[in-house]
Structures are given as C-alpha cells and as structure tokens.
Amino acid sequence: MKIGVLGTGTVGQTIGGKLVSLGDEVKMGSRSAGGENAREWVKKAGSTASEGTFADAARFGEIVFNCTSGAGSIEALRAAGAANLEGKVLIDVTNPLDFSKGMPPTLFTGSTDSLGEAAQRELPGAKVVKTLNTVNCDVMVDARRVAGGDHDMFVAGNDAGAKAQVSEILKSWFGWKNVLDLGDISAARGMESYVALWVRAWGALKTADFNIKIVR
Numbered sequence: 001m002k003i004g005v006l007g008t009g010t011v012g013q014t015i016g017g018k019l020v021s022l023g024d025e026v027k028m029g030s031r032s033a034g035g036e037n038a039r040e041w042v043k044k045a046g047s048t049a050s051e052g053t054f055a056d057a058a059r060f061g062e063i064v065f066n067c068t069s070g071a072g073s074i075e076a077l078r079a080a081g082a083a084n085l086e087g088k089v090l091i092d093v094t095n096p097l098d099f100s101k102g103m104p105p106t107l108f109t110g111s112t113d114s115l116g117e118a119a120q121r122e123l124p125g126a127k128v129v130k131t132l133n134t135v136n137c138d139v140m141v142d143a144r145r146v147a148g149g150d151h152d153m154f155v156a157g158n159d160a161g162a163k164a165q166v167s168e169i170l171k172s173w174f175g176w177k178n179v180l181d182l183g184d185i186s187a188a189r190g191m192e193s194y195v196a197l198w199v200r201a202w203g204a205l206k207t208a209d210f211n212i213k214i215v216r
C-alpha cells in the first residue's frame with residue numbers, strides 16, 4: 001500500500017520503517033521537505049521510502065498515520081490539508097503532553113476533549129481512528145516484544161469500517177492479538193488520559209517495554 005506518515009520523530013521513523021520492511025511505499029511528511037531527520041530516515045529505511053511536506057505525505061497515502069507532536073498536531077493536520085485527507089483513514093497516535101512545567105507532563109486538552117476529537121473536528125471528511133498512543137513506539141509495531149503479545153490495544157473512532165480496517169492492520173502488520181473497540185472518537189479522552197499513568201509506570205519500571213491487559 002501507499003502510506004503517508006506525518007511526523008519525523010521517533011514514532012514516525014519507527015512506524016515508517018516497519019511499514020517499509022513490510023513492503024509498503026511510505027512517504028514521511030514534515031513542516032518543510034528535505035529536513036535532516038526525514039532525509040536520514042529515507043536513507044536508512046529503503047528504496048520504497050520517500051519524504052516531503054505534510055501535504056505531500058497526506059496526498060500520497062491511501063492511509064495516513066499522524067505521528068506529530070501533540071502541541072503541533074492540529075497545525076500539522078491543517079498543513080497536511082483537509083482535501084488531501086478527504087475520505088481517508090487517519091490513524092492518530094498523538095498524545096496531548098505538556099512538558100512546560102517539567103516531568104511528569106500534564107495533559108493540555110483537559111478531561112472534556114482530546115486530540116483525537118480535535119483531529120476529527122479539523123478533518124470532518126476523514127475517518128480518524130485513535131490507537132497505539134498507549135504504548136511506546138517499539139511496542140506499537142511489534143506487540144510480541146511484551147508478554148508474547150498477550151495484552152490489549154484500543155481503537156476509537158466514528159466510522160466502524162475504518163476501525164475494522166485499522167484493527168486488521170494492527171493484527172496482521174504489527175502483531176496485536178487483542179484489539180478492543182472503545183466506541184466513538186470521544187473515547188480518545190480516556191486513551192490519552194491513560195498516558196499520565198503510563199508515564200509514572202515507565203518511571204517505576206525503568207523500561208518502556210510494557211503494556212496493560214484487561215482481565216474480566
């Protein structure tokens with residue numbers, strides 16, 4: 001498939017690299033084409049990797065991952081362009097972390113909104129699916145590295161077909177066994193708030209190789 005990856009940080013590079021290794025064509029997007037991170041990633045990732053602006057990546061992708069910084073996320077989507085994302089699935093992995101007062105970060109969206117909802121408001125014609133934001137990026141693309149994959153990933157979004165497609169991607173590309181549909185995009189509030197707990201668990205465990213499992 002042709003996939004757009006918005007974001008040149010660790011997450012964009014990890015997801016993009018995994019997708020290239022699976023045989024997908026991946027275009028990484030940035031505020032300006034030709035930046036150092038993106039060029040280095042293209043060199044490393046392989047012949048089906050390319051880079052450009054956020055708009056280039058959004059136009060290129062049949063599916064698009066949003067891996068931009070929480071604070072810059074909506075600005076990045078605006079630059080990507082609603083027309084370039086119209087009718088497409090946008091997989092949103094962002095977290096609204098505010099590090100301005102140091103560690104641990106706070107959430108700048110509060111408890112009555114989320115970046116998932118803000119993305120869907122910004123792009124009414126796109127099918128935003130919130131997922132993967134609750135784990136470290138190495139775990140995102142290789143669920144089996146924790147407990148053989150016996151733990152849970154969540155999806156939230158307004159479009160049932162988009163969530164089914166994303167769940168299939170999580171399972172067949174990234175090795176997830178358990179994908180729990182939490183409902184419409186407002187469930188992103190809980191998923192993003194969970195990151196406050198993730199950060200403290202990370203501090204206590206001294207590793208990012210962990211996740212949670214819902215037991216019934």
Ligand SMILES: NC(=O)c1ccc[n+]([C@@H]2O[C@H](COP(=O)([O-])OP(=O)(O)OC[C@H]3O[C@@H](n4cnc5c(N)ncnc54)[C@H](OP(=O)(O)O)[C@@H]3O)[C@@H](O)[C@H]2O)c1
Binds near residue numbers: 009012035
């Ligand atoms: N690190 C993890 O394992 C992990 C796990 C779960 C979720 N997340 C979430 O994943 C996202 C990506 O994290 P990351 O650490 O890879 O990268 P990051 O440093 O948070 O974000 C880098 C990207 O954000 C863009 N950006 C920054 N400020 C911007 C602005 N004002 N307007 C438009 N774009 C802007 C940058 O554009 P340029 O390329 O132009 O510089 C770059 O592409 C974050 O929301 C993070 O909370 C991370």
